[in-house]
Amino acid sequence: MPDNRSIDKGTQRALIGAGLAAAAGTAAFLLSRRTGSSGAPIENISDAPDHVWRRGTSRYDANLLGNTVTIGRPREELFEEWRDFTGFPRFMENVESVERLDDRRSRWTIKAPGGTSVELVTRITEEKPGERMAWESEPQSDIKTQGQVEFLDAGPGRGTMVRLTLRYDPPAGIAGKAFAKLFQREPKIQSRRDLHRFKSLMETGEVATNASPSGRSSETPTEARI
Amino acid sequence: MRALTWHGRHDVRVETVPDPEIVNPRDAILRVTSTAICGSDLHLYDGYIPTLRAGDVLGHEFMGEVVETGAKSTLKKGERVVVPFTISCGDCFFCKKQQYSACDNSNPAETMDASRLLMGHPMGAAFGYAHLTGGYAGGQAEYVRVPYSDVGPIVVPDHLEDDQVLFLSDILPTGWMGAENAEIEPGDTIAVWGCGPVGLFAIQSALIMGAHRVIAIDHYPHRLELAKQLGAEILDYREVDVREALDEMTGGIGPDACIDCVGMESHGLTVDNIVDTVKAHTFLGTERPHALRQMIMACRKGGRISIPGVYGGFADKFPLGQMMEKGLTIKQGQTHVQKYTKPLLEMIEQGKVDTTFLISHHAPLEKAAEMYRHWHDEQDSYTKIVLKTEAATPKQEQKEMSHEIA
Numbered sequence: 001m002p003d004n005r006s007i008d009k010g011t012q013r014a015l016i017g018a019g020l021a022a023a024a025g026t027a028a029f030l031l032s033r034r035t036g037s038s039g040a041p042i043e044n045i046s047d048a049p050d051h052v053w054r055r056g057t058s059r060y061d062a063n064l065l066g067n068t069v070t071i072g073r074p075r076e077e078l079f080e081e082w083r084d085f086t087g088f089p090r091f092m093e094n095v096e097s098v099e100r101l102d103d104r105r106s107r108w109t110i111k112a113p114g115g116t117s118v119e120l121v122t123r124i125t126e127e128k129p130g131e132r133m134a135w136e137s138e139p140q141s142d143i144k145t146q147g148q149v150e151f152l153d154a155g156p157g158r159g160t161m162v163r164l165t166l167r168y169d170p171p172a173g174i175a176g177k178a179f180a181k182l183f184q185r186e187p188k189i190q191s192r193r194d195l196h197r198f199k200s201l202m203e204t205g206e207v208a209t210n211a212s213p214s215g216r217s218s219e220t221p222t223e224a225r226i
Numbered sequence: 227m228r229a230l231t232w233h234g235r236h237d238v239r240v241e242t243v244p245d246p247e248i249v250n251p252r253d254a255i256l257r258v259t260s261t262a263i264c265g266s267d268l269h270l271y272d273g274y275i276p277t278l279r280a281g282d283v284l285g286h287e288f289m290g291e292v293v294e295t296g297a298k299s300t301l302k303k304g305e306r307v308v309v310p311f312t313i314s315c316g317d318c319f320f321c322k323k324q325q326y327s328a329c330d331n332s333n334p335a336e337t338m339d340a341s342r343l344l345m346g347h348p349m350g351a352a353f354g355y356a357h358l359t360g361g362y363a364g365g366q367a368e369y370v371r372v373p374y375s376d377v378g379p380i381v382v383p384d385h386l387e388d389d390q391v392l393f394l395s396d397i398l399p400t401g402w403m404g405a406e407n408a409e410i411e412p413g414d415t416i417a418v419w420g421c422g423p424v425g426l427f428a429i430q431s432a433l434i435m436g437a438h439r440v441i442a443i444d445h446y447p448h449r450l451e452l453a454k455q456l457g458a459e460i461l462d463y464r465e466v467d468v469r470e471a472l473d474e475m476t477g478g479i480g481p482d483a484c485i486d487c488v489g490m491e492s493h494g495l496t497v498d499n500i501v502d503t504v505k506a507h508t509f510l511g512t513e514r515p516h517a518l519r520q521m522i523m524a525c526r527k528g529g530r531i532s533i534p535g536v537y538g539g540f541a542d543k544f545p546l547g548q549m550m551e552k553g554l555t556i557k558q559g560q561t562h563v564q565k566y567t568k569p570l571l572e573m574i575e576q577g578k579v580d581t582t583f584l585i586s587h588h589a590p591l592e593k594a595a596e597m598y599r600h601w602h603d604e605q606d607s608y609t610k611i612v613l614k615t616e617a618a619t620p621k622q623e624q625k626e627m628s629h630e631i632a
Binding site for chain 2: 203
């Protein structure tokens with residue numbers, strides 16, 4: 001056993017300081033490295049979905065965001081609901097309307113800051129009933145986006161895990177910029193709230209709202225108070 | 227309608243606000259007949275709870291008559307109901323496990339982020355209790371909108387008075403769950419910190435559940451007197467060293483379970499003997515969870531701590547190691563009110579629980595602001611205040627009540 005008394009206080013402090021510096025340096029080194037010493041990508045081992053990977057890992061994608069929510073309903077039922085985009089304004093706060101163009105394509109009108117709106121035409125690119133659906137924007141859209149929703153069993157008696165992932169490419173044009181501003185404001189929060197409203201609607205038949213009276217003259221008892 | 231609104235620390239007012247309306251299919255509107263001021267309303271009054279906004283209608287203990295129903299409400303107009311303070315959908319994972327206060331749907335998507343940030347996961351909603359818990363208007367008002375009215379409200383029979391059933395909304399089930407979480411076994415000695423309404427109901431519940439002895443701790447003589455009437459032994463912490471007294475009264479073992487009916491605004495900061503004892507014995511500071519620290523030190527090895535008292539955030543200098551080394555079990559949480567309303571209503575009907583002994587004052591809703599002041603400043607004599615709305619109170623009675631206050 002080493003005799004600590006033989007190390008004076010100054011030496012102890014220096015050792016602690018050196019230790020902290022080494023730890024910080026190692027952390028910075030690990031976080032900044034994208035590839036191994038051989039030049040090959042570091043092998044990732046975590047079983048987590050793509051959108052939670054840290055910056056600096058090979059699976060990190062700055063334009064990808066995602067959220068998962070558990071809904072106490074069967075996969076098939078939720079998939080059927082999701083299949084009909086025209087119902088989305090019920091739970092998506094920024095979506096004004098969704099118009100069905102044909103079996104695969106829909107036109108979305110989305111609220112943007114300053115009373116403007118952006119338009120988006122999506123095409124369903126993949127569909128596995130009860131499991132997964134993917135879509136992407138058509139070229140005439142104001143923004144370029146890809147989306148995917150997955151329906152996973154949540155475990156015995158727990159319903160379905162619904163995972164929504166969205167990828168946005170930097171937008172072009174004035175409307176695109178307006179959307180980007182809106183989207184970049186709180187993109188993850190916005191999609192999480194939308195997904196949560198979907199959950200509430202599926203589980204309770206309504207979207208929860210705190211609409212009720214207050215002493216604030218700016219509010220009415222039928223509007224949500226944030 | 228008239229309603230009590232919060233405007234800042236120690237500033238509540240009765241003012242005219244719009245009437246509530248049906249918004250969702252499962253909603254109902256009640257005409258409130260009786261509503262109480264809760265101990266946890268004092269945390270709002272004192273400005274301890276963040277996200278409360280000027281103009282918010284307070285009140286989470288209320289009952290009344292159904293006057294309007296949404297398309298999917300199962301209530302009928304004219305029914306008398308008591309409403310749980312927790313707003314719960316009845317459909318989510320948590321509600322199905324009867325963990326109603328953890329409801330995953332009642333806190334709206336727009337307001338849930340604050341508590342997600344603060345607590346790790348969003349909290350369930352409650353009436354009249356800040357935007358952390360949903361920002362719903364409360365029931366210290368003439369009318370109130372009740373969401374999920376097919377799940378929460380319990381219909382009460384006409385032969386029971388408002389005063390007998392009103393506390394099903396919060397403090398009676400809260401005291402009951404506080405005792406249930408203490409996992410009482412035959413022969414147990416249960417120590418209850420705080421003889422406010424929840425503490426008194428916890429004492430009564432513990433005795434019903436078969437506690438051998440209950441020891442109640444407070445510093446308000448009248449509240450301790452009420453505890454004694456229920457059958458508890460009492461300790462005024464100004465008179466004795468609580469830990470020494472508990473050890474001596476339990477033959478050196480300590481109480482088998484401790485129930486914290488005090489919460490985040492623990493008194494005793496000015497009581498030197500308690501603070502000094504804790505400091506001397508444990509080298510701890512004197513932060514607000516003073517009572518909880520004390521009960522962790524006082525509880526017997528392998529014992530249980532139950533916390534119905536409200537806490538809001540991070541505690542400083544918390545005796546974590548003591549909890550671990552003594553092998554304590556801690557159970558806590560906001561009350562799953564909907565789980566307890568039915569069995570407790572049956573017990574009220576059978577005369578097994580007394581729900582009116584603690585009411586010290588009745589007053590009209592118009593006097594609510596004044597009542598908050600009394601509730602805050604005169605806790606010894608004001609043990610529970612019930613407010614009556616004008617719509618539900620005969621004129622003569624109102625006169626008498628104004629008299630009582632004056």
